[in-house]
Amino acid sequence: MARKKIALIGSGMIGGTLAHLAGLKELGDIVLFDIADGIPQGKGLDIAQSSPVEGFNASLTGASDYAAIEGADVCIVTAGVARKPGMSRDDLLGINLKVMEQVGAGIKKYAPNAFVICITNPLDAMVWALQKFSGLPKNMVVGMAGVLDSARFRLFLSEEFNVSVQDVTAFVLGGHGDTMVPLARYSTVAGIPLTDLVKMGWCTQERLDQIIQRTRDGGAEIVSLLKTGSAYYAPAASAIEMAESYLKDKKRVLPVAAHLSGQYGVKDMYVGVPVVLGAGGVERIVEIDLNKAEKEAFDKSVGAVAGLCEACINIAPALK
Numbered sequence: 001m002a003r004k005k006i007a008l009i010g011s012g013m014i015g016g017t018l019a020h021l022a023g024l025k026e027l028g029d030i031v032l033f034d035i036a037d038g039i040p041q042g043k044g045l046d047i048a049q050s051s052p053v054e055g056f057n058a059s060l061t062g063a064s065d066y067a068a069i070e071g072a073d074v075c076i077v078t079a080g081v082a083r084k085p086g087m088s089r090d091d092l093l094g095i096n097l098k099v100m101e102q103v104g105a106g107i108k109k110y111a112p113n114a115f116v117i118c119i120t121n122p123l124d125a126m127v128w129a130l131q132k133f134s135g136l137p138k139n140m141v142v143g144m145a146g147v148l149d150s151a152r153f154r155l156f157l158s159e160e161f162n163v164s165v166q167d168v169t170a171f172v173l174g175g176h177g178d179t180m181v182p183l184a185r186y187s188t189v190a191g192i193p194l195t196d197l198v199k200m201g202w203c204t205q206e207r208l209d210q211i212i213q214r215t216r217d218g219g220a221e222i223v224s225l226l227k228t229g230s231a232y233y234a235p236a237a238s239a240i241e242m243a244e245s246y247l248k249d250k251k252r253v254l255p256v257a258a259h260l261s262g263q264y265g266v267k268d269m270y271v272g273v274p275v276v277l278g279a280g281g282v283e284r285i286v287e288i289d290l291n292k293a294e295k296e297a298f299d300k301s302v303g304a305v306a307g308l309c310e311a312c313i314n315i316a317p318a319l320k
C-alpha cells in the first residue's frame with residue numbers, strides 16, 4: 001500500500017514540529033510548504049536527516065509552490081502569523097484571513113480530496129473562512145483547538161490531584177478564545193466527574209475555578225513566557241492526534257472546531273464540540289446535554305465567534 005501524503009501548509013514553529021511528529025509516527029510522506037522559500041526545504045532536509053537515527057521511514061520535502069501538495073490526503077494549515085505579548089488572537093484576523101484565501105485556493109486546486117485541519121488563529125473564524133475559500137466538503141474541514149485546550153486542562157488537573165495525566169479526561173468546548181468553555185461535569189479522573197471530586201473533597205470549587213481560568217488563559221501564559229510567538233509543541237501534538245484518527249479510521253471522540261448546521265442551535269459556523277473523527281472526516285457531531293449555566297457559557301462563546309465571522313465578511317464579502 002502506498003504511503004499517505006501529508007501536506008503541512010506553513011512551515012514555522014508548529015509546521016516544523018508537525019513534520020517531526022508525523023515522521024516519528026510514520027503517518028506518511030510529508031511535504032512542507034511555506035512562502036518563505038528555503039524554510040520548508042531546510043526543515044524537511046533536517047528532519048529527514050534524523051530519520052536514520054530515529055529509524056523511521058518517511059520522505060520529507062519542502063516547497064514554495066502549491067503544486068507540491070498535489071493529491072495530499074491530509075493538509076494541516078498553520079500559515080499566517082502568531083500573536084506576541086499584548087495581542088489577542090483576534091488581532092490576527094485581518095492578516096490571517098488573506099492568508100486563508102490563498103491557502104484555500106491552493107487546496108482547492110491541488111488537494112480537493114484532503115482532510116483539512118486548520119490551526120491558524122483566530123481559529124474558529126479562520127477554519128470557517130478556509131472551508132468557504134476552499135469549497136471542500138464541510139465534514140472534511142476542521143479546526144484544532146479543543147484537543148489542545150482539553151490537554152492543558154488535563155495537565156493542570158493531574159498536577160492538582162497528583163494523578164497520572166492518563167487518568168484525566170477533559171472536554172473544553174466553544175470558541176478558542178477567552179470565552180472557551182471547560183466543562184467540569186464532563187471532565188473526569190478515572191471516570192469520576194470533577195463536580196463529584198469537589199463533593200468528595202479532592203479540591204475546593206474555588207481551586208477548580210482557578211484551574212479553569214488558567215486553562216482559558218493557557219495560550220496567553222505561553223505567549224508571555226516565549227515573548228517571540230506562541231505555543232507549538234502541544235498544538236502540533238494535538239493536530240497529529242486528529243490527523244491520526246482520520247488516517248487510521250480510529251473514530252476518536254475529540255473536541256474539534258466543526259461545522260454546525262443546527263446542532264447546539266448553531267447554524268453555518270465552526271465552534272468546538274465533541275465529534276467522531278474517522279475515515280469519513282467528521283462522522284458524527286456529538287450533542288451533549290448542557291445545563292443552563294453551561295449553555296449560557298457556550299452561547300456566549302458562540303456569540304464571540306459570530307462577531308469574528310461578521311468581521312471576516314466585512315473584509316471579504318464573498319464569504320457571506
Ligand SMILES: NC(=O)c1ccc[n+]([C@@H]2O[C@H](COP(=O)([O-])OP(=O)(O)OC[C@H]3O[C@@H](n4cnc5c(N)ncnc54)[C@H](O)[C@@H]3O)[C@@H](O)[C@H]2O)c1
Pocket residue numbers: 009010011012013014015033034035036039078079080081082083092096099102118119120121122123144145148176229230231232235
Ligand atoms: N488553534 C490553536 O490552538 C493554535 C495553537 C497555537 C498557534 N496557533 C496559530 O497557528 C499559527 C501558526 O503558528 P506558528 O507558531 O507556527 O507561527 P510561525 O510564525 O512560526 O509560522 C507561520 C508560518 O506561516 C508562513 N506563512 C505566512 N504567510 C503565509 C502564506 N500566505 N502562505 C504560506 N505560508 C505563510 C510563515 O512564513 C511562517 O513560516 C498562528 O496563527 C498561531 O496563532 C493556533
Ligand SMILES: O=C(O)C[C@H](O)C(=O)O
Pocket residue numbers: 082083089121176218219220222223230231235
Ligand atoms: O495563544 C495563542 O495565541 C496560540 C494558541 O491559540 C494557543 O492557545 O496556544
